[in-house]
Amino acid sequence: MEKPTIADVAKYAGVSITTVSRVINNNYPVKEETRQKVEEAIKALNFKPNYLARSLIGKSTHTIGVIVPSITNLFFPVVVKGIEKVCSQKAFSLFLCDTDGKEESERTQMQNLLEKQVDGVLVIDPRYENIENGFYEKSAKKIPLVLINGYHRGIRCNFVLNDQEMGALQALEYLIKLGHRDIAFLRAKNSYSYDIKEQIYYETLQKHQIPIKEENILVIESGNGLETVELAIQAVQKRLEQKEIPTAIFACNDWMGVGVMQAAKKMGIAIPKDLSVIGYDNIVISEISEPKLTTVDQNMYSLGKASAKLLLDIIKHPTQGFQKIILDTNLIVRDSCTSPKNK
Amino acid sequence: MEKPTIADVAKYAGVSITTVSRVINNNYPVKEETRQKVEEAIKALNFKPNYLARSLIGKSTHTIGVIVPSITNLFFPVVVKGIEKVCSQKAFSLFLCDTDGKEESERTQMQNLLEKQVDGVLVIDPRYENIENGFYEKSAKKIPLVLINGYHRGIRCNFVLNDQEMGALQALEYLIKLGHRDIAFLRAKNSYSYDIKEQIYYETLQKHQIPIKEENILVIESGNGLETVELAIQAVQKRLEQKEIPTAIFACNDWMGVGVMQAAKKMGIAIPKDLSVIGYDNIVISEISEPKLTTVDQNMYSLGKASAKLLLDIIKHPTQGFQKIILDTNLIVRDSCTSPKNK
């Protein structure tokens, strides 16, 4: 027989469709005897309720969408795993959407998810433009939505963030405590999180009365993965060819950190003896590199879990207002930093 | 107004529901004039057909499921990306299921996907047990199914595979051509793909009349990512403490390859001068390591794309028989191998 329906079960058990539904959903009193008959029938026919029919009438599909810039980035899979964990626990399924980091694709993927009638959407690293232009504020009115690691002041939406300010502060204060007073800053263009770090860079140096040198701000194009390493190598090499070189470099992510180390190695500059390097993100390559890269951990896995929990909570209790959750960061001290030789 | 339905469109356009449906699906002649009226109505009301209702009646949900052992593994996201690419092109959505490598979870996830009525399922690195015990053979009868990088002779199912035999052969022949005659083999337990490589190891050495030493077969527990590196370091260190050490090591994946290099470094053994290392998989860490790891590329991205294409093809033309597609591998020569000092 093809898939049995609730009607088959009803006939088999000698009761009405309604009664079977009530047994399944356990939302109405049914006499114990009847319940047993129905349950036997369900087992005998191996009946499984049709998800589509159920969702069509009820409001929920028990499905959420995750929009991610690129699943091959080392960073995002960990977040996704955290999300998956929470969702599978609560029997939610997960649509994965990869945007290749494209602003427009983010919007079309959102549209797709709405058409698939997901119960909620998570966006990892949303494009700044889409937050700023109100796209996500509008979307949040249509569907439970949580933005992960993207933020814009004044936008009414749910956010879960790593504390970029804290992380940058931890990295810089660490270098300064080691005695560094000539610290370069390496970032890529067009990133809100790097803007924050740059801001903290200025503030922290100022606070410690360390003069800021223009040539210590290194900006590269944004690429991903190995691209970034290459771009960083070039930029850092250029900088290290100058007469006075910094004693430390704060790289905005670990790829760049690896790039710094490779550039230094090429030029015969020893790390950490001649140059300290600190990265950001604590992705797996920071543990593989030689020497192992000191970095700031964002705890991606928790980020994913917290976001998913928030989303499912919103789905369950739709009335509450918007939340902004900020997770703290941890300095991971490894082998790429030391005190400068001549203070 | 709440979401407009096809009935709203019909009323607005002054036609019947049937006609609207026909315009949308373009599967029945409609007078040009009428068609235009309907199209205007659709635009005016911003009508989008309800996916659930559509799927309930039609046979297709335009959704597939992907079961993956762990999305945080460096290996799998690339495959998933390839799958995503093909699917989004054909307007298919993608359920992501992570099993944490658990045999049982693989089965329950499959069950979930069946209940969500996906049109097909892809399984990356299926557990050997589930292939062997017939679980997937049975599943293939219920739903279009493609197994990626897992195989068992005699099982009636669709497979897409990397040519493990070719890859292992490429690695070993390369080492032998460099002049190595004392080659160790490093693998983890319980993996079909490592079984194949071990088999090729024996055959190839035999072919070249190289004696096989028992102490050159190193077997570690299976872990993932950094765990594997640690386990490899321990095993390799133990081996390198012996009197006679091999001139080369073939590691079954890049994590192990990195482990070999780190073990050697700890013991003051220079790579590649004193010991050549070759890895497998060409994951990103092989390009980050110092020196860069020579390895075998499996072209994960193509693997994902080929699998998705096959699956969508099967979904469209359900009558065809089972296929086994084998993709070739490429030796990626980097800096971790050279000729042995004293042949």
Place this chain on the structure above:
DNA sequence: CAATTTATAGAAAACCTTTTCTATCAAGGA
């Protein structure tokens, strides 16, 4: 000109549930 075909479009059934409304029977209260 009658009969048949063709083009077009609507009514209603089907897909499989959930939920509201209605019905039955027994027990309890006046």
Place this chain on the structure above:
DNA sequence: TCCTTGATAGAAAAGGTTTTCTATAAATTG
């Protein structure tokens, strides 16, 4: 005894489509 209440269960509507079946008018055929 009659009415109300409570427990249980069925009939039917609703959810939004697609598809089959039927209907009408116009066009073609003999």
